[in-house]
Amino acid sequence: MTSTPPLPLDAGALRDWPLPALSDDADKEARGQLLVVAGSREIPGAALLAATAALRMGAGKLVIATGESVATGLALAMPEARVIGLPETPAGGFRLDGIERLEASLEGANAILVGPGMMETAATAAFARGLLPLLAGRRLVLDAAAMDAAMAGPFPEPVLLTPHAGEMAHLTGAGKQAVLADPATAAWEAARRWNAVVAVKGAATVLATPDGRCWRHEGGNCGLATSGSGDTLAGAIAGLCARGATLEQACAWGVVLHAQAGDRLAARRGAVGYLAREIPDAMLEALNAIAG
Ligand SMILES: NC(=O)C1=CN([C@@H]2O[C@H](COP(=O)(O)OP(=O)(O)OC[C@H]3O[C@@H](n4cnc5c(N)ncnc54)[C@H](OP(=O)(O)O)[C@@H]3O)[C@@H](O)[C@H]2O)[C@@H](O)CC1
Ligand SMILES: Nc1ncnc2c1ncn2[C@@H]1O[C@H](COP(=O)(O)OP(=O)(O)O)[C@@H](O)[C@H]1O
Numbered sequence: 001m002t003s004t005p006p007l008p009l010d011a012g013a014l015r016d017w018p019l020p021a022l023s024d025d026a027d028k029e030a031r032g033q034l035l036v037v038a039g040s041r042e043i044p045g046a047a048l049l050a051a052t053a054a055l056r057m058g059a060g061k062l063v064i065a066t067g068e069s070v071a072t073g074l075a076l077a078m079p080e081a082r083v084i085g086l087p088e089t090p091a092g093g094f095r096l097d098g099i100e101r102l103e104a105s106l107e108g109a110n111a112i113l114v115g116p117g118m119m120e121t122a123a124t125a126a127f128a129r130g131l132l133p134l135l136a137g138r139r140l141v142l143d144a145a146a147m148d149a150a151m152a153g154p155f156p157e158p159v160l161l162t163p164h165a166g167e168m169a170h171l172t173g174a175g176k177q178a179v180l181a182d183p184a185t186a187a188w189e190a191a192r193r194w195n196a197v198v199a200v201k202g203a204a205t206v207l208a209t210p211d212g213r214c215w216r217h218e219g220g221n222c223g224l225a226t227s228g229s230g231d232t233l234a235g236a237i238a239g240l241c242a243r244g245a246t247l248e249q250a251c252a253w254g255v256v257l258h259a260q261a262g263d264r265l266a267a268r269r270g271a272v273g274y275l276a277r278e279i280p281d282a283m284l285e286a287l288n289a290i291a292g
Helices: 011-015 045-056 068-077 096-108 121-134 144-152 165-172 176-181 183-194 229-242 247-269 276-291
Strands: 033-037 061-067 082-086 111-114 139-142 159-161 196-200 204-208 214-218
Touching: 011 247, 011 276, 033 045, 033 096, 033 229, 045 061, 045 068, 045 229, 045 276, 061 068, 061 096, 068 082, 082 096, 096 121, 111 121, 111 229, 121 139, 121 144, 139 144, 139 229, 139 247, 144 165, 144 229, 159 247, 165 176, 165 183, 176 183, 183 196, 183 204, 183 214, 196 247, 204 247, 214 247, 229 247, 229 276, 247 276
Parallel strands: 033 061, 033 111, 061 082, 111 139, 139 159, 159 196
Antiparallel strands: 196 204, 204 214
């Protein structure tokens, strides 16, 4: 069991937890700089989805690092980003020596997202682990294959992990049914064990912090259960981190806005069939409705 029952997470809770204010004279650096390490030769679009969501949440400056084989295509599809090509392993992961190419971008970054659409789990986890000594207080969001970095032991400083029940089962060795039966305990135990903020995603999403705080959100609809939906959530959370939100605050806002975006899209297009690429625009509408 969790230490305390999860607190309810909804739009009302967010109004009591306002995002850091942006000054009217902020330039793009002050608006927040984000490095997104994502995409791969079979799934380049994951980087596009995550990066779009980050910009819709107000991040000011964006660098995407992706596989060399798809970097040019991605740069053309995302003119708002600087795109860096990373050397790839034969199986489509990113080689560890590619981290050197990120040094200049890391310097300016407030937040880093690693994982959406990355191939070859072992190489991806090693890449994420290789970034840890360079964090120096920058907020790190790990999603998809990059979450396997947790298997090497606790993080030296808290990072954010966003597993769905299947990924949580894979990471802990528990069964997926056990995670689904009690996601709060799964999130809370993982948060403590890995020194991470952990959001176990699903029809209900539970968020836990290493110091034992826990929230549960119910909302959205099954139209959100669609390829690439999680990439938009991870990108939005990272964008909010770049703007200055803490890991747990960005995650709480991201989860609620993502669900509300699903409800806005379902009202316009029907319960299922809307696309992940439509979620970021609807998240911005939801953000403006809550935050003004
Ligand atoms: N068409 C695509 O593929 C697209 C993919 N995209 C992006 O690619 C990334 C990977 O997505 P995906 O869909 O390939 O991996 P997904 O199913 O999340 O599994 C991840 C891992 O979880 C585990 N696991 C999963 N189910 C389980 C279960 N029932 N019970 C237990 N374990 C289970 C399983 O680990 P294993 O058990 O195999 O070790 C698996 O390896 C992600 O960023 C996604 O958004 C999009 O950008 C668009 C198109
Ligand atoms: N039935 C549902 N009701 C509400 N939200 C859902 C439902 N199913 C999935 N979601 C949300 O959709 C997102 C799916 O993310 P994920 O499983 O990582 O997708 P993908 O890997 O395809 O991008 C999560 O944020 C999850 O909470």
